[in-house]
Amino acid sequence: MSDPGATTPTTPTTPVRTLDGTLDLPLVGLGTYGLRGQAGYRSLRDALDVGYRLLDTATMYENEDEVGRAVADAGLPDVRITTKLHHEHAGREEEFLTRSLRLLRVDVLDLWLIHWPPGGAARPDVWERLVAARESGRVRAVGVSNYSLAQLDELTAATGVTPAVNQVKWGPALFDAGLLAAHRERGVVLEGYSPFKATDLAAGPLRAAAGRHGVSAEQVVVRWHLQHGVVVIPKSGDRERQARNRDVAGFALDAAEVAAIDALGR
Ligand SMILES: NC(=O)c1ccc[n+]([C@@H]2O[C@H](COP(=O)([O-])OP(=O)(O)OC[C@H]3O[C@@H](n4cnc5c(N)ncnc54)[C@H](OP(=O)(O)O)[C@@H]3O)[C@@H](O)[C@H]2O)c1
Structure with missing residues (x-):
């Protein structure tokens, strides 16, 4: 098993988490929900221009085509793409993987997640098919999203394979040290979504840290994820905000600042 606690600072701006000992995932990626059409494509190109190397999409976002076009046109060798199987497409894994690969214009997908527990259940049979896709070489790493610890354990018990990632709603107000530690113990990388929407950006500890360091509350939130080794995927369609959100090195x-921000979760 890889060391899930390892955070490797390759360069000051691109610390990564290593999945399954093979795939390096930048700790700060771009959420892409809502980035569609020509304006969405432009925003995705901007994000790649300002340095993002991880894009988070899903079949549900209906923008895999824009993501694929932006990555192909940018011509960068090291962009990681996450996409997700919609839970209502359980049982149609092969069809939707083929479709995602085509729209994303890649032969191999970096990270494929089950978007939500299908019908609220862990569904080891669906998980087995994601694992088979990885074993076939069309996906580098597989994981889940919005799974509970019990559901993660159910997948491991049934198949012997633990998800590399669990993408969940995360932020200071949702901080749960026990949940974070439990993911680490299982070798599951926690990836947080909606870091700003899930946060009261006017909260005292965020404003205080922002003031002390001369940065925005959003930058404090991103930096706080990074210091906990939690992968974070803030979304912005605006080039300036994209650049600022990842400028946390x-x-x-x-x-004391981390502890005060952690305490917002109580
Ligand atoms: N797995 C799941 O079930 C799930 C669920 C939800 C989201 N996600 C993923 O997580 C990503 C991020 O979550 P999210 O999109 O829900 O919310 P978010 O990243 O917390 O917030 C995005 C919002 O914040 C604004 N924003 C971004 N940077 C800002 C800044 N510096 N100052 C002021 N406003 C700023 C954006 O507006 P502008 O674009 O105008 O900057 C946008 O309205 C999604 O895009 C998606 O990829 C996954």
């Missing part, structure tokens, strides 16, 4: 939160 120039400051560090001290232990």
Whole structure:
């Protein structure tokens, strides 16, 4: 098993988490929900221009074509793409993987997730088919989204394969040290979504840290994820905000600041 606690600072701006000992996932990626059409394509090109190397999409976002076009046109060798199987498409894994690969214009997908537990259940049979896709070489890593710990354990018990990632709603107000530790113990990388929407950006500890470091509350939230080793995928369609959201290498939160932000989760 890979060391899920390992955070490798390759360069100051692109720390990564390693999945299954093979795939490096940048700790800060771009959420792409709502980035569609020509304006969406432009925003995706902007994000790649300003340095994003992880794009998070899903069949449900109906923008895999835009994501695929932006990545292909940018011609960068090291972009990671996550997409997700819609839970209502359980049983049609092969069809939707083929479709995602075509729209994304790649032969191999970096990370494929089950978007939600289908019908609220863990569904080891669906998980087995994701694992088979990885074993066939068309996907580098497989994981889930919105799964509980019990559901993660059910998949592991049934198949012997633990999801590399669990993508869940995460942010200071949702901080749960026990849940984070439980993912780490299982070798599951926690990836947080809706970091800003799930956060009261006017909360005292965020404003205080932002003021002390001369950054925005959004940057504090991103930096806080990074210091916990949680992959974070803020969405912005605006080039300036995209650039600012990932410009968090120039400051560090001290232990007291992290503790004060963690306490927003209580
Ligand atoms: N697995 C799941 O079930 C699931 C569910 C929800 C989301 N996700 C993923 O997570 C990604 C991120 O979550 P999200 O899109 O829900 O919300 P989010 O990233 O928390 O927030 C996005 C919103 O914040 C605004 N924003 C971004 N940077 C800003 C800044 N510096 N200052 C002010 N406003 C800023 C954006 O507007 P502008 O675009 O105008 O900047 C947008 O309205 C999604 O795009 C998607 O990829 C996954």
